[in-house]
Amino acid sequence: MTSSDGFRRMTTMREVAEAADVSPMTVSNTFRYPDRVQEDTRQRVEDVARQLGYVPNMSAGHLAAGKSRLIGSTIPSVKNSSFYQYISGLEEAADAAGKKLVFMLAESPEQEFEAVQAFIGLRVSGLILIGNEHTPATVDLLRRSGIPLVETWLLHDPIDKAIGYDIAAAVRAACRHHIKAGRRRIGLVSHGDPASRRFRERPPVFRAEMRAAGLREDLIVDVAEPHGFEAGSEALDNLLSLDRELDAVICPTDIVAAGIIFECNRRNIAVPQKIGVIGWGDYEIASAIAPKLTTVKPNPKEIGSGAVKLLFQQDNQLPGLSVDTGFDLIERETAS
Amino acid sequence: MTSSDGFRRMTTMREVAEAADVSPMTVSNTFRYPDRVQEDTRQRVEDVARQLGYVPNMSAGHLAAGKSRLIGSTIPSVKNSSFYQYISGLEEAADAAGKKLVFMLAESPEQEFEAVQAFIGLRVSGLILIGNEHTPATVDLLRRSGIPLVETWLLHDPIDKAIGYDIAAAVRAACRHHIKAGRRRIGLVSHGDPASRRFRERPPVFRAEMRAAGLREDLIVDVAEPHGFEAGSEALDNLLSLDRELDAVICPTDIVAAGIIFECNRRNIAVPQKIGVIGWGDYEIASAIAPKLTTVKPNPKEIGSGAVKLLFQQDNQLPGLSVDTGFDLIERETAS
DNA sequence: TGCGGTGATTGTAGCGCTACAATAGTTCTG
DNA sequence: CAGAACTATTGTAGCGCTACAATCACCGCA
Numbered sequence: 001m002t003s004s005d006g007f008r009r010m011t012t013m014r015e016v017a018e019a020a021d022v023s024p025m026t027v028s029n030t031f032r033y034p035d036r037v038q039e040d041t042r043q044r045v046e047d048v049a050r051q052l053g054y055v056p057n058m059s060a061g062h063l064a065a066g067k068s069r070l071i072g073s074t075i076p077s078v079k080n081s082s083f084y085q086y087i088s089g090l091e092e093a094a095d096a097a098g099k100k101l102v103f104m105l106a107e108s109p110e111q112e113f114e115a116v117q118a119f120i121g122l123r124v125s126g127l128i129l130i131g132n133e134h135t136p137a138t139v140d141l142l143r144r145s146g147i148p149l150v151e152t153w154l155l156h157d158p159i160d161k162a163i164g165y166d167i168a169a170a171v172r173a174a175c176r177h178h179i180k181a182g183r184r185r186i187g188l189v190s191h192g193d194p195a196s197r198r199f200r201e202r203p204p205v206f207r208a209e210m211r212a213a214g215l216r217e218d219l220i221v222d223v224a225e226p227h228g229f230e231a232g233s234e235a236l237d238n239l240l241s242l243d244r245e246l247d248a249v250i251c252p253t254d255i256v257a258a259g260i261i262f263e264c265n266r267r268n269i270a271v272p273q274k275i276g277v278i279g280w281g282d283y284e285i286a287s288a289i290a291p292k293l294t295t296v297k298p299n300p301k302e303i304g305s306g307a308v309k310l311l312f313q314q315d316n317q318l319p320g321l322s323v324d325t326g327f328d329l330i331e332r333e334t335a336s
Numbered sequence: 337m338t339s340s341d342g343f344r345r346m347t348t349m350r351e352v353a354e355a356a357d358v359s360p361m362t363v364s365n366t367f368r369y370p371d372r373v374q375e376d377t378r379q380r381v382e383d384v385a386r387q388l389g390y391v392p393n394m395s396a397g398h399l400a401a402g403k404s405r406l407i408g409s410t411i412p413s414v415k416n417s418s419f420y421q422y423i424s425g426l427e428e429a430a431d432a433a434g435k436k437l438v439f440m441l442a443e444s445p446e447q448e449f450e451a452v453q454a455f456i457g458l459r460v461s462g463l464i465l466i467g468n469e470h471t472p473a474t475v476d477l478l479r480r481s482g483i484p485l486v487e488t489w490l491l492h493d494p495i496d497k498a499i500g501y502d503i504a505a506a507v508r509a510a511c512r513h514h515i516k517a518g519r520r521r522i523g524l525v526s527h528g529d530p531a532s533r534r535f536r537e538r539p540p541v542f543r544a545e546m547r548a549a550g551l552r553e554d555l556i557v558d559v560a561e562p563h564g565f566e567a568g569s570e571a572l573d574n575l576l577s578l579d580r581e582l583d584a585v586i587c588p589t590d591i592v593a594a595g596i597i598f599e600c601n602r603r604n605i606a607v608p609q610k611i612g613v614i615g616w617g618d619y620e621i622a623s624a625i626a627p628k629l630t631t632v633k634p635n636p637k638e639i640g641s642g643a644v645k646l647l648f649q650q651d652n653q654l655p656g657l658s659v660d661t662g663f664d665l666i667e668r669e670t671a672s
Numbered sequence: 673t674g675c676g677g678t679g680a681t682t683g684t685a686g687c688g689c690t691a692c693a694a695t696a697g698t699t700c701t702g
Numbered sequence: 703c704a705g706a707a708c709t710a711t712t713g714t715a716g717c718g719c720t721a722c723a724a725t726c727a728c729c730g731c732a
Binding site for chain 1: 718719720721
């Protein structure tokens with residue numbers, strides 16, 4: 001193979017054109033607008049192109065056309081398995097729209113900025129970001145670029161458009177579920193990472209609900225890593241030392257919930273009899289673990305496919321449009 | 337925002353140059369080779385660029401330079417949590433090398449072909465693919481393009497270079513571990529998806545080991561989805577109906593192993609007393625579940641970072657180089 | 673026979689940038 | 703103080719492609 005930062009000189013459109021004895025424009029049309037080209041010509045061009053291993057140079061194409069068929073999308077980390085469905089949704093919808101999805105990793109607002117900058121540099125035709133936790137520089141760049149943008153998993157204050165669900169409403173539903181089941185000492189496992197507003201939003205809502213019900217509102221513990229099982233043991237421990245009569249928990253993810261179940265098993269605490277547990281996300285483990293997790297289920301696939309549709313929706317809607325894909329509180333075994 | 341398939345006319349290098357009263361080349365140098373430009377000039381150009389919201393057009397840059405700073409990488413699916421470390425490794429090494437990683441989803445050889453084509457279209461400077469299960473068209477494209485390529489997670493027959501571990505050796509280690517513990521009726525949970533040679537490689541090695549030890553070599557069952565917990569229950573069921581005295585299992589992933597543990601709990605089968613279980617991957621759940629999983633641990637992070645380094649290694653090495661990152665059989669509780 | 677109409681094909685120009693060579697400006701050496 | 707040896711900056715040319723308008727070939731019909 002060639003040197004590390006160049007690439008072997010590849011077949012160009014002109015070479016294909018010469019070999020197929022047509023003009024470059026016909027080759028271009030063959031690839032971009034096949035029905036502008038007569039059947040047999042197209043066939044011939046395609047054959048020659050294949051023989052020569054021709055792959056159109058997107059950079060040149062994008063430059064000349066002033067547009068691209070790429071959609072840029074960030075992924076926060078691949079720890080969270082529920083993003084699988086989200087990404088499937090994105091992929092399917094992008095495919096249907098004839099666009100290509102490219103991803104870059106963005107685990108912090110700073111990395112997100114880098115990713116956004118690279119995507120804008122590539123002149124993607126649309127951008128899909130997770131959440132609304134951006135640096136001011138990112139927001140500025142986004143605004144100036146004018147690239148269609150969808151923020152996902154949340155609804156509030158979109159820069160352009162947003163699709164997701166109402167997290168506060170889901171917290172309320174979880175609280176009320178426990179209360180209705182007669183639980184009186186309810187704990188919340190939260191995650192305060194500044195990068196995660198979608199977690200930070202929860203404690204205030206929780207407190208308000210508890211206050212309204214006349215219950216303790218201070219049973220809140222923080223975990224550093226909401227995608228690890230150990231966080232569950234730790235959180236349970238801390239919660240129990242706050243109130244040893246704790247009888248219910250609401251978790252930031254199903255992983256933490258599973259960690260709590262594992263820990264309860266070890267300590268011989270009966271779930272749901274002694275402690276009721278509500279998870280979040282409806283990950284696979286929710287229905288695999290024994291007892292099965294009661295959990296908050298967003299609609300990741302709908303968020304994904306909806307995001308792409310929203311991106312290219314030709315509405316005269318002013319920016320600020322939010323689409324609510326809803327959520328369900330799936331009742332299984334860990335919280336009656 | 338603008339119409340769906342274009343983007344707002346963005347600031348160009350020439351505009352920045354005019355505003356900063358320098359030539360376009362100085363702007364170019366400011367971004368690409370800062371030390372070719374005098375400190376104060378650079379400062380001025382940077383300020384002006386920031387004010388105008390200038391983001392260099394990578395398409396134009398790539399076209400003009402005949403090269404890019406992008407590395408293309410496929411992700412097979414985001415179901416598998418152990419890829420997190422792999423991707424971290426890629427990201428860190430790419431960062432250190434001053435390259436940008438872009439991902440595309442490739443869940444089948446056909447999707448992989450599309451992704452490779454898109455990456456070549458973008459003229460990435462290197463390509464990192466998972467596994468060696470490619471369509472002939474993909475291999476052909478890869479060969480012709482001459483783009484540096486690393487295949488990961490495997491060692492055999494690389495097109496260009498490969499980095500990973502010896503799966504056959506790991507299967508052998510797992511078999512021998514069970515045998516040494518006195519297990520005599522050992523089952524293998526396999527996964528025959530044609531897209532997954534890394535799974536398909538296992539049964540023959542397993543059979544050979546069993547034969548060599550004079551044990552049954554036909555206790556093999558297939559699961560459709562190696563990343564789901566239910567597969568565990570199902571596999572255990574099938575294995576037990578093949579031999580109700582089954583006393584050991586080797587799994588394709590820790591998820592399946594966890595599913596088997598869950599099922600054993602339900603059926604009151606003691607692990608590891610009655611059945612020993614070896615998982616694969618050392619996912620987080622391996623050390624979270626009770627009893628803790630004995631498992632095969634590859635070195636995902638090393639595979640990731642090694643892949644990037646390998647990609648741009650200026651060795652005179654002929655293509656065909658494979659780097660073995662090894663594996664460990666982590667002894668925990670489910671197989672003594 | 674000629675003329676408009678239709679559809680396929682082609683030439684022109686330029687997208688925004690960078691490699692490279694050339695030029696201007698500045699310092700150093702004998 | 704001339705001229706070599708830098709360094710900072712600038713023109714020139716062209717990367718490979720596509721939008722757009724122009725051209726060409728062919729048909730039917732008056």
